[in-house]
Amino acid sequence: xxxxxxxxxxxxxxxxxxxxxxxxxxxxxxxxxxxxxxxxxxxxxxxxxxxxxxxxxxxxxxxxxxxxx
Amino acid sequence: xxxxxxxxxxxxxxxxxxxxxxxxxxxxxxxxxxxxxxxxxxxxxxxxxxxxxxxxxxxxxxxxxxxxxxxxxxxxxxxxxxxxxxxxxxxxxxxxxxxxxxxxxxxxxxxxxxxxxxxxxxxxxxxxxxxxxxxxxxxxxxxxxxxxxxxxxxxxxxxxxxxxxxxxxxxxxxxxxxxxxxxxxxxxxxxxxxxxxxxxxxxxxxxxxxxxxxxxxxxxxxxxxxxxxxxxxxxxxxxxxxxxxxxxxxxxxxxxxxxxxxxxxxxxxxxxxxxxxxxxxxxxxxxxxxxxxxxxxxxxxxxxxxxxxxxxxxxxxxxxxxxxxxxxxxxxxxxxxxxxxxxxxxxxxxxxxxxxxxxxxxxxxxxxx
Numbered sequence: 001x002x003x004x005x006x007x008x009x010x011x012x013x014x015x016x017x018x019x020x021x022x023x024x025x026x027x028x029x030x031x032x033x034x035x036x037x038x039x040x041x042x043x044x045x046x047x048x049x050x051x052x053x054x055x056x057x058x059x060x061x062x063x064x065x066x067x068x069x
Numbered sequence: 070x071x072x073x074x075x076x077x078x079x080x081x082x083x084x085x086x087x088x089x090x091x092x093x094x095x096x097x098x099x100x101x102x103x104x105x106x107x108x109x110x111x112x113x114x115x116x117x118x119x120x121x122x123x124x125x126x127x128x129x130x131x132x133x134x135x136x137x138x139x140x141x142x143x144x145x146x147x148x149x150x151x152x153x154x155x156x157x158x159x160x161x162x163x164x165x166x167x168x169x170x171x172x173x174x175x176x177x178x179x180x181x182x183x184x185x186x187x188x189x190x191x192x193x194x195x196x197x198x199x200x201x202x203x204x205x206x207x208x209x210x211x212x213x214x215x216x217x218x219x220x221x222x223x224x225x226x227x228x229x230x231x232x233x234x235x236x237x238x239x240x241x242x243x244x245x246x247x248x249x250x251x252x253x254x255x256x257x258x259x260x261x262x263x264x265x266x267x268x269x270x271x272x273x274x275x276x277x278x279x280x281x282x283x284x285x286x287x288x289x290x291x292x293x294x295x296x297x298x299x300x301x302x303x304x305x306x307x308x309x310x311x312x313x314x315x316x317x318x319x320x321x322x323x324x325x326x327x328x329x330x331x332x333x334x335x336x337x338x339x340x341x342x343x344x345x346x347x348x349x350x351x352x353x354x355x356x357x358x359x360x361x362x363x364x365x366x367x368x369x370x371x372x373x374x375x376x377x378x379x380x381x382x383x384x385x386x387x388x389x390x391x392x393x394x395x396x397x398x399x400x401x402x403x404x405x406x407x408x409x410x411x412x413x414x415x416x417x418x419x420x421x422x423x424x425x426x427x428x429x430x431x432x433x434x435x436x437x438x
Contacts, residue, residue: 009189017374029371032364036375043382053386056161057397064404 002048010041074272079207080282081289082214084266087351088290089217090344091169092259093297096316100399101251102243102307103236106299108251109260113291115252116260120287122414123267124279129421131276135267136362142420149363151413156359158409159265160376163352164383165398167192170345171384172391177318177338188384192377195350199357199373203269206354210347220340221293224333225300227324232303257403260291261410268355314391317341353377 098105140148321334
């Protein structure tokens with residue numbers, strides 16, 4: 001159910017934004033936009049499927065604790 | 070390249086709303102217990118010094134934002150690295166702000182709604198206003214700053230009957246070390262974050278007024294924070310204050326004028342969410358500008374939506390509960406943000422001063438050999 005909602009949401013966002021994007025922007029911007037949107041989509045899909053992703057807060061905690069003590 | 074110019078008054082209102090948003094929802098300097106108001110005063114002085122440094126940097130390069138200044142000072146390669154670090158910091162802080170606001174909304178008013186729905190709805194508005202640009206953001210803040218400050222003042226005046234001055238005494242009972250920790254935390258959380266305005270407010274209509282805008286904004290925002298903190302302490306006392314997450318909300322809910330004027334906390338919630346919305350939008354704007362800068366694109370608007378979606382994704386990954394979030398915030402956040410708020414600006418200022426001096430000397434040598 002969640003996965004369907006995520007796909008639906010990204011489809012709406014993509015279809016609304018892409019048209020004006022391709023009309024008004026150079027090609028490089030469009031490629032960058034698509035890559036970023038695809039990354040967000042994949043992460044959302046994994047999250048909606050219940051996959052545990054690495055948590056940056058833990059890495060930052062380790063880093064700060066190593067530096068400050 | 071389209072520059073967005075805003076007036077001094079709009080700049081000051083953005084900074085005030087930014088300082089009030091999220092940080093006035095919960096009290097930040099609770100390590101100092103009864104003396105958290107003293108910690109806020111001390112942090113305010115430090116924040117004014119940092120604001121002065123940043124205003125000096127912006128006066129040296131009035132046309133550029135911080136990212137362009139970094140590229141000019143450190144060169145292309147090292148500059149890109151520092152911009153990458155800054156963008157990561159802004160992105161991460163933006164996620165924390167988003168979580169903070171949505172947790173507040175979720176706990177105070179919409180407790181049956183899943184948090185993700187509130188996040189998506191809030192982010193949608195932020196994407197809209199950021200795509201309209203900094204000028205719209207400036208006008209929005211100029212319009213809303215007076216009602217927001219007005220409601221906060223009314224809230225403070227109405228809580229006067231519940232205040233008890235003995236809640237503040239004895240002063241300095243906890244000792245100096247917790248005071249310094251608390252000062253560091255207040256500095257790191259709302260007051261020292263002026264650095265984001267060197268990125269977001271890329272140009273003011275009057276070139277020389279950066280000192281005025283930054284310092285007035287930080288001063289007024291800090292004073293509002295101080296007054297809210299004092300009100301919470303005076304009304305609730307330290308035992309209740311350190312026991313709840315959202316003190317301002319609780320203080321507002323206690324207001325009762327003659328059995329007639331009650332339940333002010335709904336208004337306060339709206340006011341605090343409005344201020345938090347500006348804060349989140351500025352983080353989204355600055356992160357998008359950073360991403361666009363890393364890839365060498367002149368305009369940031371195309372990347373706003375993906376960045377917002379990534380922010381929502383990360384907010385799901387980061388913390389499971391508000392306890393975990395607050396623990397991380399108090400223990401790690403002040404040290405994590407220190408380099409970006411203090412150390413990098415000082416290094417940038419030194420290099421910028423040296424660069425300006427050298428170019429001045431070389432111009433003088435060329436004109437009069």
